[in-house]
Amino acid sequence: MADDERGPRDRSIERADDTLRDVDLTVERALSFIDVHRRSDFAAAYQWFMDHSGTVGSRLYGRGQRLPGVRDDFAHAAQRGIHKPSGSPYALSVTIKSGEMYDADGSMIELPDGDWGLIYAAHRNNKGGETDSQWNESLKNCMRDGLPVGVFADTGKGYLRSLAFVEEYRPSDETFVLHGPVTPETEHLFRSGVHDYLVGEELVELDHRPAQELMRDERTAKVVSMKVREGQGRFRRKLMEAYGGACAVTGVETGCTLQAAHILDYRGAPTNVVENGLLLRSDIHALFDDSLLAVDPRTACIVVADSVPDDVYRRLGGHPLRLPKDRSLWPSDEYLGIKFEKFEHLQRMGGA
Structure with a gap:
């Protein structure tokens, strides 16, 4: 149902569903948005995150280290926060490190089907802590167009690796909501909402369902x-x-x-x-x-x-x-x- 039928919604809250109604979110679809010259690099990075979903280890960050299958000039992570490859309008990954200005990151909501929602603080500059719109816009672009992002979450013993879609941005508290993990087995779960309308579906009778x-x-x-x-x-x-x-x-x-x-x-x-x-x-x-x-x-x-x-x-x-x-x-x-x-x-x- 449109917002004007729903009452005074805070329109500053942005959602993937605002631009992606009735869209099946898949990695294959996401790659069609990537420039052809960088598509193979993004594809290799997405595959690596899916292959290593839920594991803890290195994020292969630093001089000379690259994810397998990506070219030498393609960085896949920032030192911290949101990473946007040069020339791309889309973020590729987010790094959640404990301490400093990012210590509120990584609040995870466990969902009953084995998936999760992750609260992620907006990227900030090193000086003054003000929100940095350049990097945040790249993550918003992922949300608006339905592209996933890799997640590196510092556990103190290594990084938890996964792939997630960006579902929501809330400027009131400068947070994103990510939904993952995206794997070949879970990919079918990530479809944008159709909210209050159905397509010829019947009401299920009242029996308690898990x-x-x-x-x-x-x-x-x-x-x-x-x-x-x-x-x-x-x-x-x-x-x-x-x-x-x-x-x-x-x-x-x-x-x-x-x-x-x-x-x-x-x-x-x-x-x-x-x-x-x-x-x-x-x-x-x-x-x-x-x-x-x-x-x-x-x-x-x-x-x-x-x-x-x-x-x-x-x-x-x-x-x-x-x-x-x-x-x-x-x-x-x-x-x-x-x-x-x-x-x-x-x-x-x-x-x-």
Whole structure:
């Protein structure tokens, strides 16, 4: 659904989905964006990161050291932070080192299907610590066009190596969200979101599904001239019934402002179940999607990010979530917990 249908979303938050709706993100597709003269170097680097995914070791950085298959004049990493090969608009890798101005880097959110989200601080200059737009723009270009980046994360005993796609940039706290690991076995998971519309998919009946099943990407998005919102309509009707036609956060009962919000991002029909949804007023939905508002699953109370300045929203903090009368229709604590973990990581990065 377009932002103007969703209420006052903070448009400064950028997402891959803003430019990559219904796109299957693959390494093969990414290479088509690389200049033909450097394509083989990028291909060799991507392959190395996939082959070494999850392993700890050297990053082959320094004079005369290169990843196998790349030419001698092709550097693959910076001393720290974002590396953009000369002449390329795209970043190739990020290096996360402990200490100094980068000590907040590397907060990892473990997801139930074996993948993870990584919070990454924006690249900064050596002098003054101000954000360096040249390098950050190269990482944003990867996000906008769907190119992966290699990750070197310092563990103290070597570097954890992996490949990831860039999903989000949040200028309020100058952080990127990376999603990995990208390997031949997991590559099918990385497809851009189609959010609130479906393509001829049916609502799955209410049976509790493990989080890893919901996190799998089972979308059947196709290139069509018009998106059919049939599934989303049923999802909303089920939530309207479950929550008695009132926003789960504010209690507002104005039907035209109420929307069906997914707790875990929409990844096909299996995610379109009431326990993975909340009925929310449009502006609350926008805050929830942006991880500026969340639900603490331990208390079932609302939490609001420190970066939200409006007292109207801040006063919602600490209020209990309005739950359906039928306990079987309550949102899943497991799903709320995954969403809350991302919220907490982003809060820590913002306060670092």
